[in-house]
Amino acid sequence: MAMHRPSLLPNALLVAVVVSSVFAASRMTAQAPRVGPRVFVADSPRVYTDSQAVQGQTLWTKNCVECHESTDVTGADFRTKWSGQPLFTLYEQIRTTMPDGNPGTLSREEYAATLAYILKLNGLPPGEAKLEPDSVALTAITLTLPPAPPAP
Ligand code: HEC
Structure with a gap:
C-alpha cells in the first residue's frame, strides 16, 4: 500500500485554521468581563x-x-x-x-x-x-x- 502523503495545500490550510482559532480564543479572553461582582455590575x-x-x-x-x-x-x-x-x-x-x-x-x-x-x-x-x-x-x-x- 502506498504511503499516504498529504499535499502541501491541506497542511497550509490546517495551520491557518489553527492560528486563526488561537487568535479568536485570545480575543475572546480579552473581551470577557473580568472576574468579580463589582466589574460585572458596572457592565x-x-x-x-x-x-x-x-x-x-x-x-x-x-x-x-x-x-x-x-x-x-x-x-x-x-x-x-x-x-x-x-x-x-x-x-x-x-x-x-x-x-x-x-x-x-x-x-x-x-x-x-x-x-x-x-x-x-x-x-x-x-x-x-x-x-x-x-x-x-x-x-x-x-x-x-x-x-x-x-x-x-
Ligand atoms: C401573604 C404573603 C405574601 C405577600 C404579601 C407577598 N408574597 Fe411573594 N411569595 C409568597 C410565597 C408564599 C411565595 C412562594 C410561592 C411559591 O413558591 O409558590 C412567594 C414568592 C415570591 C417570589 C418568587 C421567589 C422565587 O424564589 O422565585 C417573588 C419574586 C415574590 N414572591 C415577590 C413578591 C412581591 C414583589 C410582593 C409584593 C408586591 C410579594 N411577593 C408579596 C408570599 C407572599
Missing part, C-alpha cells in the same frame, strides 16, 4: 431609574415585607432560578401571583417599580430610562444577576 445594562427604585421600595415595604425578607429576592436560590431568564418572566410571575392571595392589586407601573427595587437590591445599577411594564420591552431584557448581591 450590567441599566434598565430602571433610581427614583423608580425608590418608589418600588415604598411599595415593597407596604405590600411585600409582611411575608418577604429582601433575601427572598436576592439569595442564591433566587439568582439561580431567575438569572438568564427574560425579565418579563419574573415580572409576570410577580404580577400574576403576588401579593400572595391578592395578585394583581398593584398597577402595572407599580409592579415595574417593585421589580426595579428588586434589581437594585441585587446590585444592578440604575440608569436614565425607566423600566416600562411592556411585554416586548421586558422580554428583550435578559436578567443577568451578579454572582452575589452587594453587602447591605
